[in-house]
Amino acid sequence: MPIFDFTCQACGCSKELLRKISDPILMACPECHKKTFKKQVSAPSFQLTGSGWYVTDFKNKAKESSAKADTKTETKKDASASSTSS
Known part of the structure; x- marks a missing residue:
């Protein structure tokens, strides 16, 4: 409004x-x-009020998805490093 x-x-x-x-x-x-x-x-x-706006709904999702992807690759690296070192 x-x-x-x-x-x-x-x-x-x-x-x-x-x-x-x-x-x-x-x-x-x-x-x-x-x-x-x-x-x-x-x-x-x-x-801007309510949901459905970039600031409330989409702004942090890009950061969250990249952070999730980073943790998944780190987990895979840790798993492969522990299996090769054993």
């Missing part, structure tokens, strides 16, 4: 609000209640 920056033209109050794109336009300032609350042009920002 996108986070938008809003500023009141009358009192100067500024807020970052989490809003759906389909939500109605917010015009009333939460501080002075005048209809001068406007969306500002700013760098895009958003919040």
Whole structure:
């Protein structure tokens, strides 16, 4: 869900609000209640929540799979080294 920056033209109050794109336009300032609350042009920002995102589900799997592969090859090397030394 996108986070938008809003500023009141009358009192100067500024807020970052989490809003759906389909939500109605917010015009009333939460501080002075005048209809001068406007969306500002700013760098895009958003919040990732829930599962299904790279950070929560996939980021560490590549490290885990390579670590598992390394331990398997080490185990095989240890087994072959012990059988050849015996």
